[in-house]
Every structure is written in C-alpha cells, then in structure tokens.
Amino acid sequence: MSVPKIVILGAGYGGLMTAKGLQKELNYNEAEVTLVNQNSYHYITTKLHEPAAGTAHHDHARIAIEDVINTKKIKFIRDRVTSINLQQKEVQLEKGDEPLKYDYLVIGLGSAPETFGIKGLLENALFIRNIDSVRMIREHIEYMFARYPSEKKEELITIVVGGAGFTGIEYVGELVDRMPELCREYDIPLEKVRIVNIEAAPTVLPGFDKELVDYAVKYLESKGVEFLISTPIEECTQDGVIVKGGKEIKASTVVWTGGVRGNKLVEDSGIETMRGRVKVDEFLRAPGYDNVFVLGDSSLVFNEDGERPYPPTAQIATQQGQCLGKNLAALIRGGEMKPFKYEPKGTVASLGRKEAIGVVGNKKMAGGMAAFMKKVIDLRWLFLLGGVSLVLRKGKL
Amino acid sequence: MSVPKIVILGAGYGGLMTAKGLQKELNYNEAEVTLVNQNSYHYITTKLHEPAAGTAHHDHARIAIEDVINTKKIKFIRDRVTSINLQQKEVQLEKGDEPLKYDYLVIGLGSAPETFGIKGLLENALFIRNIDSVRMIREHIEYMFARYPSEKKEELITIVVGGAGFTGIEYVGELVDRMPELCREYDIPLEKVRIVNIEAAPTVLPGFDKELVDYAVKYLESKGVEFLISTPIEECTQDGVIVKGGKEIKASTVVWTGGVRGNKLVEDSGIETMRGRVKVDEFLRAPGYDNVFVLGDSSLVFNEDGERPYPPTAQIATQQGQCLGKNLAALIRGGEMKPFKYEPKGTVASLGRKEAIGVVGNKKMAGGMAAFMKKVIDLRWLFLLGGVSLVLRKGKL
Numbered sequence: 001m002s003v004p005k006i007v008i009l010g011a012g013y014g015g016l017m018t019a020k021g022l023q024k025e026l027n028y029n030e031a032e033v034t035l036v037n038q039n040s041y042h043y044i045t046t047k048l049h050e051p052a053a054g055t056a057h058h059d060h061a062r063i064a065i066e067d068v069i070n071t072k073k074i075k076f077i078r079d080r081v082t083s084i085n086l087q088q089k090e091v092q093l094e095k096g097d098e099p100l101k102y103d104y105l106v107i108g109l110g111s112a113p114e115t116f117g118i119k120g121l122l123e124n125a126l127f128i129r130n131i132d133s134v135r136m137i138r139e140h141i142e143y144m145f146a147r148y149p150s151e152k153k154e155e156l157i158t159i160v161v162g163g164a165g166f167t168g169i170e171y172v173g174e175l176v177d178r179m180p181e182l183c184r185e186y187d188i189p190l191e192k193v194r195i196v197n198i199e200a201a202p203t204v205l206p207g208f209d210k211e212l213v214d215y216a217v218k219y220l221e222s223k224g225v226e227f228l229i230s231t232p233i234e235e236c237t238q239d240g241v242i243v244k245g246g247k248e249i250k251a252s253t254v255v256w257t258g259g260v261r262g263n264k265l266v267e268d269s270g271i272e273t274m275r276g277r278v279k280v281d282e283f284l285r286a287p288g289y290d291n292v293f294v295l296g297d298s299s300l301v302f303n304e305d306g307e308r309p310y311p312p313t314a315q316i317a318t319q320q321g322q323c324l325g326k327n328l329a330a331l332i333r334g335g336e337m338k339p340f341k342y343e344p345k346g347t348v349a350s351l352g353r354k355e356a357i358g359v360v361g362n363k364k365m366a367g368g369m370a371a372f373m374k375k376v377i378d379l380r381w382l383f384l385l386g387g388v389s390l391v392l393r394k395g396k397l
Numbered sequence: 398m399s400v401p402k403i404v405i406l407g408a409g410y411g412g413l414m415t416a417k418g419l420q421k422e423l424n425y426n427e428a429e430v431t432l433v434n435q436n437s438y439h440y441i442t443t444k445l446h447e448p449a450a451g452t453a454h455h456d457h458a459r460i461a462i463e464d465v466i467n468t469k470k471i472k473f474i475r476d477r478v479t480s481i482n483l484q485q486k487e488v489q490l491e492k493g494d495e496p497l498k499y500d501y502l503v504i505g506l507g508s509a510p511e512t513f514g515i516k517g518l519l520e521n522a523l524f525i526r527n528i529d530s531v532r533m534i535r536e537h538i539e540y541m542f543a544r545y546p547s548e549k550k551e552e553l554i555t556i557v558v559g560g561a562g563f564t565g566i567e568y569v570g571e572l573v574d575r576m577p578e579l580c581r582e583y584d585i586p587l588e589k590v591r592i593v594n595i596e597a598a599p600t601v602l603p604g605f606d607k608e609l610v611d612y613a614v615k616y617l618e619s620k621g622v623e624f625l626i627s628t629p630i631e632e633c634t635q636d637g638v639i640v641k642g643g644k645e646i647k648a649s650t651v652v653w654t655g656g657v658r659g660n661k662l663v664e665d666s667g668i669e670t671m672r673g674r675v676k677v678d679e680f681l682r683a684p685g686y687d688n689v690f691v692l693g694d695s696s697l698v699f700n701e702d703g704e705r706p707y708p709p710t711a712q713i714a715t716q717q718g719q720c721l722g723k724n725l726a727a728l729i730r731g732g733e734m735k736p737f738k739y740e741p742k743g744t745v746a747s748l749g750r751k752e753a754i755g756v757v758g759n760k761k762m763a764g765g766m767a768a769f770m771k772k773v774i775d776l777r778w779l780f781l782l783g784g785v786s787l788v789l790r791k792g793k794l
Contacts, residue, residue: 132547132584135583136543146532149533
C-alpha cells in the first residue's frame with residue numbers, strides 16, 4: 001500500500017513553512033513529501049531591496065534549502081515547473097522526463113510584476129523579484145555610474161523608482177544609504193545624483209498611518225529624494241519614463257515596484273484567478289479542487305468583512321504555511337482541518353539601515369526603534385526556518 | 398625681472414618625473430613651474446589591467462598628485478588642455494579664462510587608442526586607458542555576468558580581447574584570475590565563460606622571446622583562454638567582432654588593446670607627427686621648436702640604428718622625464734643639456750597575480766620569479782614618485 005504523495009511547488013515563505021510543518025508533524029512512513037523549487041535556495045523577499053541597492057550582499061538574502069529542510073524526510077527537487085495538470089493530478093517539470101504525480105498539491109509559486117498595461121515597462125524597467133534580478137539591478141546601477149565620469153550624461157546617475165508602496169519606499173531608503181559610497185567609488189559629486197520616486201496614488205505608502213508617512217517622506221526628502229505623487233507613469237522607454245501630461249524624466253535606471261500579480265502557471269492550470277491569484281476557501285483550497293492548496297502571492301485571502309483582500313506579504317504567506325502544514329498532516333490521518341485566520345502582527349517599513357516606520361501591535365513607531373523592530377522581524381523568520389543556529393549564522397542586528 | 402615659466406602638460410610618467418626633477422634641482426626663485434593635469438591624480442598605466450579585470454581596486458592604480466609633488470614649488474592646475482598655441486607660447490585650458498603663458502613647454506599628454514581604421518571599434522569596444530575607463534570595463538563585465546542567470550545568452554559571458562601585445566596578454570592574465578570569483582558571485586559555471594584573445598600578427602607578444610611566449614600561451618590556454626592568431630578583426634559591432642574571412646564571434650564585451658597613437662592635441666598644435674606622435678631630437682625637442690619638449694606616448698624615440706621606434710612604455714617615459722628635469726634646470730641656468738639615451742632595463746609581462754614572463758638584464762625568467770620581479774618594478778615606480786613612504790603606503794608584494 002502506497003502512502004499519499006504531497007507535492008509542494010515553490011520554496012517561498014508559504015511552501016517552505018508547509019514543508020517544515022510536515023517534516024515536524026509526520027513520521028517517515030505517513031506521506032511522501034516532495035518540495036520543488038527552481039533554485040537551490042530560498043530567498044528572503046523582504047530583504048531583496050538591500051542587495052538591489054547594493055547595501056547588502058545577495059547572499060544575506062538567501063538560504064540553501066538543504067540547510068533548513070531535512071532531506072531524509074522531504075524530497076527536494078531543484079527544477080522549474082512548466083505546467084500543472086489538475087485532471088491527471090501531475091506536474092510537469094523542465095528537466096524531469098516523468099511528470100510528478102500527487103495526491104495533494106500545494107501551490108506557492110509566488111508572483112510576477114504587475115505592469116498595469118504601462119507601455120514599455122516589461123521591456124525597459126528592472127524588477128525587484130529574486131536573487132538574479134536584484135544583483136542585476138545592483139550591477140546595472142554601478143555600470144551606469146561607472147560610465148558617468150567619461151560620458152557625463154545626467155540620466156546615467158538618475159534613478160527612477162516606480163511605485164511608492166512598501167517595496168518602493170524601502171528601496172528608496174536603501175538607495176539613499178548607498179549613494180555616498182557609490183559616488184566616492186566613481187568620483188561623482190553626490191548632489192548630482194537624482195532619485196525620483198513616482199506614484200500614481202495620491203499618497204506615498206497608501207494605507208499607512210498618515211503621521212508615519214509624513215515622517216518617511218520628510219526623512220527621504222531631506223536626503224534628496226524627489227517624490228512625484230498622483231503621477232501615473234504612462235510609458236517606460238530606453239531613455240526613462242513619460243508621466244501623465246507628457247513630461248519625460250530621463251533616467252538610465254527605472255526600477256518598478258508598483259505591484260505584483262500571481263504566477264501565470266496558476267492561471268494556465270485552469271484554476272479561476274483574479275490577476276493570476278486564486279481566491280482560496282477557508283482551508284486555502286482552490287475553488288473546485290479539494291486536494292489543491294494555494295498560498296502566498298499566488299493566493300487571495302479576503303479580510304473579515306470579505307470586502308478587500310489582504311496585501312500579499314511574507315507575513316501572511318508564513319502564517320498560511322504554518323496552518324497548511326498542520327492541516328495536511330490532519331488530513332492524511334483522517335482528522336479535521338482548521339480554517340485559516342490571518343493575524344496581522346504589524347508592519348514595519350525600513351528607510352535604509354538606521355531609519356524605519358511601522359506599526360507593531362497597536363503601537364506606532366518611527367526612527368531607530370522601528371529600525372530595530374524591523375531587524376527583530378527579520379530574525380524571527382530565520383528562527384522559524386532554522387532555529388537559533390540559523391539566526392546566529394545569518395542574522396545581524 | 399621675471400623668472401622663466403615652465404609649463405608641463407600631463408602628469409603621466411614623463412610629466413611627473415620632469416616635475417619631480419625640477420622640484421629637486423631648482424630653487425624657489427629660479428623658475429615658475431606649472432603642472433597641468435585633467436585629474437587630481439596620476440594613474441599607474443602599467444597597473445590598469447588589474448582594475449579593468451576587477452582583480453585590484455582602481456585606487457591601487459592612482460596616486461594623488463599633491464601627495465607626490467611639493468605644491469609650494471610646483472603650481473598644480475587641475476584642468477583639461479583644449480589647445481596649444483606654439484606661436485603665442487600659450488596653452489588654452491577648459492576652465493581657465495586666461496591662456497597659460499610659457500617660456501618652456503613640456504608635452505606629456507599621453508596616448509589615445511589606435512584603431513587602425515577597424516569599423517565600429519571606437520563606438521563598440523572598451524579601452525584600457527585611464528581610471529574612468531577601467532572601472533567602467535570592470536562594471537561592464539560585472540553587469541553582463543549579472544544578466545546571464547536570467548537571460549542565458551552565451552555572449553554575455555564571452556569576453557573578446559583584441560590584441561595580444563603586452564597589455565592584451567597582461568589583461569587576459571588578470572581575467573583568468575578573476576573569473577572563478579565572478580562566476581561564484583553570479584552562480585555561473587566557470588566552464589561556460591569564454592575568453593578569446595584575437596591578434597592580427599602571426600604571434601602572441603610580437604618581439605618577445607619565443608620560449609617565453611610559448612610559456613605564456615601554454616599557461617593561459619591551460620586556464621581556458623582561446624587564442625586566434627594571424628586573425629585581423631575586420632569589424633566590431635554591438636554583438637561582438639567579425640574577423641577576417643567573415644566569421645563572427647558574439648561577445649557582449651570587447652576590450653581593445655591593439656595599440657595606441659599620440660594625443661590629437663599635439664597634432665592639432667601644428668607640430669609634425671607620425672600617428673599623433675612627435676619624432677623628437679636628442680634633447681626631446683619637437684622639430685622646429687627649441688622650447689617645446691615632448692615625452693612619453695606623445696613622443697617617438699628611435700633606436701640606435703635609427704630604424705625602429707622604441708615601443709611606448711612607462712619605462713622610457715620615466716627615463717625621459719628624469720633626463721628632461723635635469724636638462725631644463727641646466728637650460729635656465731645657461732648650462733648644457735645632455736642628450737637622452739634610453740637604457741632598457743628589461744620587460745616583464747604579468748599573467749595574473751602569480752605568473753609572469755620577462756627579460757631583466759640578460760636574464761629570461763618565467764613563473765613565480767618573474768611575477769616577483771614585476772612587483773619589484775611596480776614598487777620602483779612608487780619609490781621614484783614618493784620615496785619609501787609611498788612604497789609603504791601603496792605598495793604590495
């Protein structure tokens with residue numbers, strides 16, 4: 001008699017937490033758990049803005065999967081998913097000849113940039129997506145700065161950040177920290193550098209407490225950042241961006257942080273999606289499939305009123321993975337699943353290394369204390385993944 | 398009564414040695430010596446292949462002029478020369494309103510790349526010229542490597558070095574040292590990288606001892622370098638190079654080391670030149686101008702038989718500067734000048750950090766001993782410039 005096959009697609013926050021949970025809950029002979037990920041490592045999405053600015057090395061934002069997963073209990077396959085066949089209950093991988101069969105499927109395939117149909121964005125902008133993309137952004141910026149002393153074109157040292165949401169603001173904060181060093185390296189006067197943050201919404205950090213938003217804007221402006229609010233980008237070209245009204249901002253570097261949508265593979269599988277994301281039921285199941293679970297950026301979870309979806313964050317994905325690990329263990333033992341309930345613990349946005357703003361519990365904070373909390377939150381993820389030993393190896397306060 | 402005005406254009410090996418000599422020989426009231434240089438620093442041309450590969454930081458290849466010149470005795474102007482008027486005995490600078498008057502002019506304005514009319518070379522290739530250009534080359538290569546993991550195009554990690562002369566071979570040697578680190582940084586398998594060295598002449602390092610050339614080629618080939626000898630480049634495009642016969646080698650990085658010519662400013666001044674270089678007389682004077690001296694890459698000095706010019710090197714420029722400093726001091730005191738005689742001390746070409754080939758005195762050497770000698774030669778230049786203290790500050794063995 002064969003044991004049930006659980007296949008987890010993606011080693012992001014959700015997938016990895018599910019795997020960790022199953023590894024803890026199940027005995028060797030209860031299920032065959034397979035984790036599939038295209039890289040040999042998990043990357044810490046909440047830290048990607050740092051290597052993208054060059055303020056931290058990208059190795060600080062990734063962890064080898066085999067360091068945090070017991071590969072005697074969880075089979076790890078490093079491969080790329082090319083399609084999901086829900087009828088046949090199998091997954092096709094790029095390198096694997098045989099499709100991967102499952103009884104239970106966990107989809108945590110993350111997101112792709114949402115360009116809202118802005119012309120030229122996909123071709124000409126850079127995206128804070130993964131390890132490959134952020135070290136490319138870092139090197140792109142360095143290359144443009146390196147060219148400036150001979151070519152003397154202002155656009156080479158102009159950086160446009162599209163989107164002043166969470167990622168956009170955190171990235172701008174890192175850039176501000178990075179510029180003095182970069183200018184020294186390439187003999188460029190710091191005051192010549194332009195960082196322009198462009199946002200279509202009428203405010204920076206929509207949804208954030210106004211007092212904290214003001215703190216962030218004031219701090220970043222004091223460091224020379226220019227904000228263009230209520231200003232939709234209409235086109236991104238090789239030379240920069242054109243904003244509503246036709247004004248062009250010449251910039252050799254345009255980094256888009258304006259939003260994400262679900263992975264296209266999920267849409268293509270036939271599951272009903274909204275912008276590539278699956279509105280899951282209380283047990284994180286895809287509509288119509290009792291054995292298919294979706295979490296993280298691939299999923300949509302609505303708030304209590306059922307009016308608005310929670311924004312896709314590492315925090316919700318982690319909680320989903322923790323819930324799903326337990327539920328899957330219960331399921332294969334014939335037990336009851338518990339509904340998923342998101343418990344927001346708060347949100348902290350860093351503004352470079354020493355500044356941050358945020359709400360933790362009911363407490364608003366800004367400045368050094370918030371920056372400290374941000375680091376505590378980062379350490380908590382390392383602790384969940386690999387206990388104290390991983391915190392000691394990879395963490396820094 | 399005013400003292401004679403000596404103006405030195407360029408703080409390369411020749412100009413700097415002339416200034417150092419005058420600083421030592423002359424008293425405060427004997428002459429007004431002005432040194433003009435477009436940067437605040439002297440760069441060590443013989444080391445530029447290291448920062449261009451990223452094996453050493455570019456700060457190791459430059460020295461602040463005010464660190465090695467006594468600015469109480471030598472006036473230093475940081476500016477770019479825009480024209481030389483030999484009739485009016487004045488030099489026009491970019492920022493200076495008033496032209497700079499001289500009684501004696503020393504031209505050490507260095508070289509520009511010689512492209513031999515190869516189509517597209519100036520537009521699409523990179524050149525190991527100065528600090529600005531080498532850090533740009535380093536960043537160009539890093540950026541191409543950073544793009545490879547997402548774009549997967551082989552040309553991104555293919556580097557063509559045009560020219561297998563001294564600079565070409567030294568640069569290839571550094572690249573070989575650099576690749577393992579670069580591949581680790583961007584998760585690229587080392588064996589996928591291609592370094593292709595293309596030379597029109599029938600041998601690598603024309604003019605060098607054959608046994609040493611074989612040593613160099615064998616060593617570099619063992620590290621994966623491909624040599625295309627007797628293979629003129631016919632065109633350089635945005636995609637790579639096209640060699641004689643029409644074969645295309647796709648490469649996102651093409652670095653041209655195939656030769657240099659004199660600075661165009663010298664040609665434009667009306668002095669007779671050959672490829673921008675001035676065939677000077679025995680006192681390093683330009684033909685027809687008793688008060689104009691030319692040295693370094695701007696000058697042509699023929700060997701004893703008068704058949705072939707010595708190749709432009711730091712060594713000959715340094716000796717010219719040493720000679721000219723003494724001669725100018727003699728001249729303004731009404732003394733006799735001594736003819737310049739080049740005394741070749743030997744040549745060592747590095748092949749990365751631990752290997753080299755060369756001839757010192759009459760002794761051929763290859764391997765670790767030659768690499769050691771190369772470092773001694775580098776230290777000697779630091780000693781000439783700034784004595785023991787500069788050797789201790791900037792030198793490394």
